[in-house]
Amino acid sequence: MREVAVVAFAQTEHTAHDTGLSEPELIAPVIRAVKEKSGLSTFGFTCSGSCDYLAGAPFSFVSALDALGAWPPISESHVEMDGAWALYEAWVRLQHGDVDTALVYGFGKSSLGDLRTIMTLQLDPYYLEPLGLDQLSFAALQAGALGAPRAALDAVARRSREDGRANPYAFDLPLEGGRSVVEPLKEWDIAPITDGAAAVVLAAGDLAREITANPAYIRGIAHRIEPHYLGMRDLTRSASAADAARAAGVGKAPVDLAELHACFSHEELILREALELPEDTVINPSGGALAANPVMATGLIRIGEAAQRILDGAARRTVGHAASGPCLQHNLVTVLEA
Amino acid sequence: MPSDPVSKELTADHVLEFPGGYTRTTGPVIGRFLTELRDGRLMGVRTTEGRTLVPPLEYDPATGEPVTDEWVEVGPAGTVTATAWVHEPRESHPLDRPFAWALIRLDGADTALVHAVDAGSPKALPQGARVRPVWRAERSGHITDISHFVPEVTKIVSPVSTRYRLTASPSLTRFLEGVRDGIFIGCRCATCEKVYVPYRLSCPECGNPISEEVALPDTGTVTTFAINNLPDPRAPEVPFVSAYILLDGADIPLIALVGGVPAHEVRQGMRVRAEWVPPEERTLSMTNIRWFTPTGEPDVEL
Numbered sequence: 335m336r337e338v339a340v341v342a343f344a345q346t347e348h349t350a351h352d353t354g355l356s357e358p359e360l361i362a363p364v365i366r367a368v369k370e371k372s373g374l375s376t377f378g379f380t381c382s383g384s385c386d387y388l389a390g391a392p393f394s395f396v397s398a399l400d401a402l403g404a405w406p407p408i409s410e411s412h413v414e415m416d417g418a419w420a421l422y423e424a425w426v427r428l429q430h431g432d433v434d435t436a437l438v439y440g441f442g443k444s445s446l447g448d449l450r451t452i453m454t455l456q457l458d459p460y461y462l463e464p465l466g467l468d469q470l471s472f473a474a475l476q477a478g479a480l481g482a483p484r485a486a487l488d489a490v491a492r493r494s495r496e497d498g499r500a501n502p503y504a505f506d507l508p509l510e511g512g513r514s515v516v517e518p519l520k521e522w523d524i525a526p527i528t529d530g531a532a533a534v535v536l537a538a539g540d541l542a543r544e545i546t547a548n549p550a551y552i553r554g555i556a557h558r559i560e561p562h563y564l565g566m567r568d569l570t571r572s573a574s575a576a577d578a579a580r581a582a583g584v585g586k587a588p589v590d591l592a593e594l595h596a597c598f599s600h601e602e603l604i605l606r607e608a609l610e611l612p613e614d615t616v617i618n619p620s621g622g623a624l625a626a627n628p629v630m631a632t633g634l635i636r637i638g639e640a641a642q643r644i645l646d647g648a649a650r651r652t653v654g655h656a657a658s659g660p661c662l663q664h665n666l667v668t669v670l671e672a
Numbered sequence: 673m674p675s676d677p678v679s680k681e682l683t684a685d686h687v688l689e690f691p692g693g694y695t696r697t698t699g700p701v702i703g704r705f706l707t708e709l710r711d712g713r714l715m716g717v718r719t720t721e722g723r724t725l726v727p728p729l730e731y732d733p734a735t736g737e738p739v740t741d742e743w744v745e746v747g748p749a750g751t752v753t754a755t756a757w758v759h760e761p762r763e764s765h766p767l768d769r770p771f772a773w774a775l776i777r778l779d780g781a782d783t784a785l786v787h788a789v790d791a792g793s794p795k796a797l798p799q800g801a802r803v804r805p806v807w808r809a810e811r812s813g814h815i816t817d818i819s820h821f822v823p824e825v826t827k828i829v830s831p832v833s834t835r836y837r838l839t840a841s842p843s844l845t846r847f848l849e850g851v852r853d854g855i856f857i858g859c860r861c862a863t864c865e866k867v868y869v870p871y872r873l874s875c876p877e878c879g880n881p882i883s884e885e886v887a888l889p890d891t892g893t894v895t896t897f898a899i900n901n902l903p904d905p906r907a908p909e910v911p912f913v914s915a916y917i918l919l920d921g922a923d924i925p926l927i928a929l930v931g932g933v934p935a936h937e938v939r940q941g942m943r944v945r946a947e948w949v950p951p952e953e954r955t956l957s958m959t960n961i962r963w964f965t966p967t968g969e970p971d972v973e974l
């Protein structure tokens with residue numbers, strides 16, 4: 335297995351509303367930032383993650399390439415999902431051995447439409463989507479199945495918002511629960527509507543150490559998926575997150591901190607158990623998705639935040655997690671080491 | 673770089689739509705389920721391991737193996753395994769009033785169906801609640817052929833109303849004659865010397881017949897009371913106070929309303945006096961006494 339490391343990470347100062355930036359305009363600053371941080375101007379491979387349904391425009395991911403400069407022709411790919419999976423594809427591509435660098439980015443403007451309606455479109459079209467089952471509803475069903483005490487949910491929500499207020503890229507959200515939206519979920523249990531983007535540079539082998547003093551080496555990366563239909567699963571557990579964590583080797587050594595892609599308070603409780611994270615592992619010091627949720631970049635940001643602590647020399651071993659699909663259907667776990 | 677806020681003139685609405693809807697083929701498994709649904713039947717499909725999937729999938733979610741051709745009728749009732757309560761239904765939701773999303777394990781199934789339950793309130797739908805489908809009159813082979821689910825019948829409300837004709841007994845008639853005339857008529861037992869009010873013909877303590885009438889004053893002392901917060905056609909307002917009042921000279925208290933004083937100021941030992949309606953309005957009825965009101969005298973040690 336080739337050594338591949340995260341060598342640069344950047345994200346936008348996320349906003350809760352449309353600032354009028356086109357997608358290339360939204361992405362360009364983070365691409366520029368990781369180019370500066372890595373000292374690289376071209377990359378062996380480029381991969382992005384986004385969802386055209388967020389903008390309601392087909393092939394919007396293609397026009398986003400205007401932010402990169404796609405001439406002379408570049409080697410490029412796209413996943414219609416969170417940028418974390420674009421990072422996985424880039425990691426696989428670097429394993430081929432013929433290129434040494436990759437640019438990965440993810441972006442989304444969830445303020446343009448109604449996210450609950452848009453997320454309904456990702457559901458099974460025969461049994462779930464026709465009911466109009468929306469994103470908050472299926473998350474609340476999982477929270478209901480879990481039956482987590484309100485105090486445990488509040489603790490996650492409060493800590494996430496407090497940490498988010500200390501994160502210049504995330505939101506200053508009020509430290510109060512808000513009204514019950516779909517019971518048992520209250521406002522602060524739910525990730526905020528967010529526009530934003532993030533970018534990561536991967537480098538392989540010796541190049542990683544030439545670029546930065548503290549590369550965040552990807553020592554394990556794996557993803558697993560479960561049946562889509564909610565009633566076919568035990569919603570109180572995440573078997574796929576647990577399998578991915580085992581395959582990535584999370585438990586092989588202590589974890590200083592973990593960035594978990596939990597868009598709802600109860601998801602953190604489920605993920606923490608699935609990843610078997612001990613009490614002393616710091617969870618989501620960035621505030622996590624509950625403090626800023628640029629859909630399709632949120633998972634990539636979790637890996638970026640986990641890597642940044644190693645790049646900064648503040649941590650030795652971290653975990654970045656990304657999720658996709660209803661009720662944590664699909665989970666990607668990345669173990670990063672100094 | 674454009675600056676915030678965005679120009680309103682350059683903001684427009686945009687709709688993404690598939691006019692006429694999106695046509696999808698169902699395949700043999702989902703198609704069979706939806707066909708049976710159109711006939712008002714709920715069917716599950718068996719996996720090779722013998723589990724029954726409802727709604728059916730083409731594959732066993734546990735193993736990925738294709739399911740068998742064996743179909744079994746399930747439900748129509750089922751057990752709720754998890755719920756989420758929707759306070760504000762959205763346009764796309766099946767019901768236009770607050771409702772629950774639920775995972776429902778239909779009888780005979782090994783997996784849970786997701787659907788809406790019209791339960792009135794979240795309390796009416798605990799985990800383990802039993803629900804049944806409400807079918808649409810016009811069915812087309814669509815998951816929404818089940819309009820929604822409703823809780824099974826676990827209780828009924830029986831209205832009871834039976835009419836009687838009552839005639840006052842001689843002792844009650846005598847007592848009410850007193851009330852008409854502004855007097856409380858009691859009686860004294862010759863054997864045990866106890867004074868009872870209202871007037872009665874035998875002593876509840878020793879059982880001897882009583883014939884001695886006693887006229888009691890309309891003043892007395894509150895011995896105990898209750899603050900009532902439910903409306904009563906006989907009470908003037910809510911909350912109202914009903915109290916035991918020991919008329920001066922009596923040995924047992926009389927139950928009556930206390931008024932003309934805030935409910936929370938009524939206390940044991942309070943001195944009260946009957947407030948009578950004007951003589952020309954009186955009948956042979958207890959309504960001649962509006963209520964007892966405080967006299968303002970010092971409280972009595974009981």
Ligand SMILES: [Zn+2]
Binds near residue numbers: 862863877878
């Ligand atoms: Zn007697």
